[in-house]
Amino acid sequence: MRIGKVAELSGLSSRTIDYYTQIGLLEVQRSSSNYRLYPEDVLETLKRIKILKQQRMSMEEIKEVLQSDVSVDIEPIICDVQDEINCLQKKLSLLEEKLKNVPPEEKLKVYKRIEPKMTAIMTLLALL
Structure with missing residues (x-):
């Protein structure tokens, strides 16, 4: 061509x-x-x-x-994952901002709720 x-x-x-x-x-x-x-x-x-x-x-x-x-088929998935990571980073920043003036025991409750998912995300990031 x-x-x-x-x-x-x-x-x-x-x-x-x-x-x-x-x-x-x-x-x-x-x-x-x-x-x-x-x-x-x-x-x-x-x-x-x-x-x-x-x-x-x-x-x-x-x-x-x-x-x-690298297979062509996984590139769109990688792109989606990176978009999700960027979105999560923004949400975590917002959460940190909102938790600035929250008592430590309340912060701990929040962190315990999101910890299992954060562990999975960190595992995924380690793979990338």
Whole structure:
């Protein structure tokens, strides 16, 4: 597939695709007339790059992921988990703020209620 077609189908500019190629995220071959030809799976790769960019990964980190054996199927799940972790961090900050002026024995009751779930979350974070 030529770069113009890839740009059209992916919604990205030719310049972005060219940049991804230059930094080694995409493989390209040259035709006899020197056109850049991309393999059919380039659109899937571009979707993966988009997901990884949404996770605020650097281009170097994205390159490492693309070169690893990590299954494409788990990337959306990882993205969801990271979104949940961010949400939990916000909620924990809010809880800490609300507990500032609460007596210690009341804080202990709250912490005992959330401790089992926090342990599970910490285990998950250790896996990541």
